[in-house]
Amino acid sequence: MNDDFEPRITAFVCNWCTYTGADLAGTSRLHMASNVRLIRLPCTGRIDPLFIIKAFERGADGVIVSGCHPADCHYTSGNYHARRRFAVFHDIMQFIGVDPRRITFSWVSASEGAKWRDVVDEAVRGVQEIGPYEAYRALAPDAGATAPAGEAKPAPDAAPAGAEVAP
Amino acid sequence: MTEAAPVYAGVAELQRVARELLEVGDVRVIIGWEDARRGARPVFVSDPADTDKLIFDTRCVHNLVTYLNPRRDHVAELGKIGLVVKGCDVKAVAGLLREQQIDRDHVVLIGVRCGGVLEENELPAALALTPENVAPRCYGCDNREPSLTDHLVGEPQPEPPRPVMTIDERVAALDDLPAEERWAFWTEQFNKCVRCYACRQVCPLCICERCIVEKTQPQWIESAAHPRGNLSWNVTRAIHLAGRCVDCGECERFCPVGIPLSLVNRKLQQIVHDRYDYTVSDDPENAAPIGDYRLDDQQEFIK
Numbered sequence: 001m002n003d004d005f006e007p008r009i010t011a012f013v014c015n016w017c018t019y020t021g022a023d024l025a026g027t028s029r030l031h032m033a034s035n036v037r038l039i040r041l042p043c044t045g046r047i048d049p050l051f052i053i054k055a056f057e058r059g060a061d062g063v064i065v066s067g068c069h070p071a072d073c074h075y076t077s078g079n080y081h082a083r084r085r086f087a088v089f090h091d092i093m094q095f096i097g098v099d100p101r102r103i104t105f106s107w108v109s110a111s112e113g114a115k116w117r118d119v120v121d122e123a124v125r126g127v128q129e130i131g132p133y134e135a136y137r138a139l140a141p142d143a144g145a146t147a148p149a150g151e152a153k154p155a156p157d158a159a160p161a162g163a164e165v166a167p
Numbered sequence: 168m169t170e171a172a173p174v175y176a177g178v179a180e181l182q183r184v185a186r187e188l189l190e191v192g193d194v195r196v197i198i199g200w201e202d203a204r205r206g207a208r209p210v211f212v213s214d215p216a217d218t219d220k221l222i223f224d225t226r227c228v229h230n231l232v233t234y235l236n237p238r239r240d241h242v243a244e245l246g247k248i249g250l251v252v253k254g255c256d257v258k259a260v261a262g263l264l265r266e267q268q269i270d271r272d273h274v275v276l277i278g279v280r281c282g283g284v285l286e287e288n289e290l291p292a293a294l295a296l297t298p299e300n301v302a303p304r305c306y307g308c309d310n311r312e313p314s315l316t317d318h319l320v321g322e323p324q325p326e327p328p329r330p331v332m333t334i335d336e337r338v339a340a341l342d343d344l345p346a347e348e349r350w351a352f353w354t355e356q357f358n359k360c361v362r363c364y365a366c367r368q369v370c371p372l373c374i375c376e377r378c379i380v381e382k383t384q385p386q387w388i389e390s391a392a393h394p395r396g397n398l399s400w401n402v403t404r405a406i407h408l409a410g411r412c413v414d415c416g417e418c419e420r421f422c423p424v425g426i427p428l429s430l431v432n433r434k435l436q437q438i439v440h441d442r443y444d445y446t447v448s449d450d451p452e453n454a455a456p457i458g459d460y461r462l463d464d465q466q467e468f469i470k
Binding site: 096106 | 347348349350353354379387388393398403405406410431435442456457461462464465466468470
């Protein structure tokens with residue numbers, strides 16, 4: 001495990017539960033890893049598996065997808081639909097050879113600031129164990145021309161390339 | 168040398184049914200198979216006199232249901248279609264019905280009882296099936312007696328032989344590899360992709376009028392044929408067919424660079440079967456697993 005490696009992690013979170021839960025973690029001044037960039041979406045049902053692929057394409061070392069617990073969805077059933085879609089995506093990505101530690105799925109409610117911290121810390125630790133996602137970066141058309149990304153620590157205020165996802 | 172296949176007894180009946188349908192004017196065109204120099208190929212017959220072209224034998228691998236795909240509206244414009252289908256093809260018809268993509272009244276289905284087809288169909292004459300030449304997907308076929316059909320021809324056929332290596336065995340062999348080797352295998356396979364989209368064009372169930380890969384604002388899937396975009400495209404194509412793919416194998420057969428797409432497709436079938444106890448069937452009422460949900464779905468992968 002490389003302690004110096006600061007992974008870039010993109011989190012796709014739903015507006016109603018996890019985003020608010022992450023906000024609570026912040027206002028509660030919980031200490032947690034600062035490697036995660038949040039992307040707020042209306043619902044986990046809005047999160048297409050392509051978002052996750054895109055995050056990896058743009059340099060993410062890991063991805064978190066999080067939303068409302070079952071039965072808590074603001075739109076009644078968005079998270080149930082998402083659960084099936086992600087189950088299939090999770091399994092097929094493993095079949096393709098993606099380490100499951102790269103993609104974390106969780107349910108975090110608006111009151112679970114502490115759980116969000118745990119999810120983030122665990123995801124960051126998991127990605128630190130397996131290192132930068134060089135295997136994915138090697139797929140890039142200009143791979144080899146550029147120095148491997150992810151070794152430099154992400155600047156705290158500038159949004160890293162990994163957080164950019166097309167709207 | 169493999170021996171020639173016995174003549175399919177239902178051919179005369181197939182031709183008679185087709186001729187009657189055209190003569191009565193029930194349908195405007197019959198889509199079936201004909202014999203050509205390079206093997207069996209699809210044929211559109213609109214003249215009753217031409218129905219003696221129609222054949223059926225072990226070379227008739229094509230899933231003709233792709234002509235019912237709503238993207239092919241120029242076929243629908245020909246008028247009411249009479250379609251010759253094998254049992255496996257019927258699943259694709261059921262898929263289109265399930266998703267309200269076709270009107271059952273606008274197509275007459277002529278089912279042929281099938282005992283399996285060849286993997287390689289470009290042959291001057293039909294061969295008897297052996298474990299070496301049978302299409303692997305035929306193994307374990309549960310649709311040798313086509314359902315949903317308006318006419319059914321031919322006599323019951325023997326069960327297709329077991330291929331040298333079944334698709335399930337090939338998937339299991341991949342599953343047994345460490346993740347890095349699976350990644351190496353699939354990236355090497357996908358790297359061959361030239362992005363011709365033949366897999367999508369031939370698929371009877373790739374029904375989007377505008378495919379996500381053609382969307383450029385934003386561009387979700389990079390369209391240049393480089394490994395990163397290829398991975399994105401091939402994974403997306405596969406998961407868009409999760410719980411829908413009927414395993415007709417046409418995508419793999421059409422792939423000009425030989426990507427083993429049937430392994431991804433089979434893996435997805437296994438996933439929806441294991442997680443949601445769902446098998447793609449010839450029953451149009453049987454709702455597909457994606458787009459549906461149960462409150463107690465598995466979620467062991469979610470923290």
